[in-house]
Amino acid sequence: MRRTLIFFLTQFLLWVLLSQVNHELTPWGIALFFGGLFVGFSALHFERREALVGAFAAGFLHDVGTPLPFGTHAVVFAAAVIFLQHVRHRLNRHEGLITVMVILIANLGLFLAVSAVAARLLPDVGGFTSRVFSDLIASQLTLALVAPWFLALQSKTLEIAGLSAPAEPRPRSYP
């Protein structure tokens, strides 16, 4: 519970920073999306329940104030967590570069999933492709720079709070 709360505080900090950056980027017509970074750490290191709570909390932060139905981001983030937890035993997730790569791929998937939902639920006036593509490129490039810092911040915060050892699940062995 305490770990989930402290983890949520780091997610909230990221949301605050991201919303301020996006606020300043509006004159340039660019918006950053860091969905993968919100779910990456917990999906790779936490138990399923904790990671899902984190995903829902981050999703709700994204959902409020948008014209999408409340819970859209939350469900998409939860799906990403479940998928990442399904494949994490095949990854060397304690390797920083691997973690960043996983987060980048997760972010790409989440961005496309949210875009697909938005395209389906919101009025389509055409011509969105170029904007979506430029937002995606900007998000991925910025995320590659920010992810190592934020992962270190999350890790260090948990360490300071005395909760640094996330549950280490056993490698799954199929009969």
Place this chain on the structure above:
Amino acid sequence: MPQRSFHASRPFLLLGLILAGWLLVPTLVKRILSISFFELQAPVSVTASHVRDLQDFWSLRTRTRHDLIAAGRDLARLNASYEVTLQQTETLRSEVARLEALLRIPTLPGYRSEPARIARRDFNAWWQRLTIRKGRNYGITVGSPVIFSGGVVGKVAEVHAYTAVVDLISSPTLRIAATLEGDSRPLSFQGGNNPAFGPARGIVDYVPTDASASAVSPRRIVTSGLGGVFPAGLFVGEIIRLETSTDGLFKTGEVRLDSRLSELTEVTVLVPERAD
């Protein structure tokens, strides 16, 4: 083998359960969650906007006295011209009231102007929204029109305790009844594509076939007053391209919106006054 496939598909079964569970969650619970998370974010956004205001204040303090004197002079001139406009408005208002009484026609809806600072701008490919620093505490209501010196900004989409969310006219989620300036025939305006590194665009439908516009000779469009949300005559944008629609009955086109929309810091909410 079946057990192995069950293990492999278990996460996706869980995902299905989560999705089904979320769909079954009562609307009331979702609403409470939505309000709670919004009110959790609101103080942060509002504080950040106050910090930005403070930054602007201190950066303005670095200006020279000469700049301040020049700005004061310009402001005095502007105030003088506004005084004249105010007198003319008052004369016209009393004339309207006299004609309404004479012809026994219903009074036009009135609005109370509520200036509000912007706490946060949230623009992406799919929606463009602003969070303003006034909400229910200032009597702002859902659907209230929002304007700035350059014309229409948008419409209030959500109202919270101390903040409100505004849908911009550049957002595809917003539609407005408009007319060509100097023409009374209605047309439909909708927010459109918002390209990167460029001003927002809108689209118009149901434009009369005798109308023409191009990038070199654009046509201004203003609100029509139909629909009862926006007062008539507010500037929306300029049509820069028109082409005949597929059915040949009307024209459709592209609208260039004010580039200042993407860097707004203050807007005015027109709160409808109650008839009583």
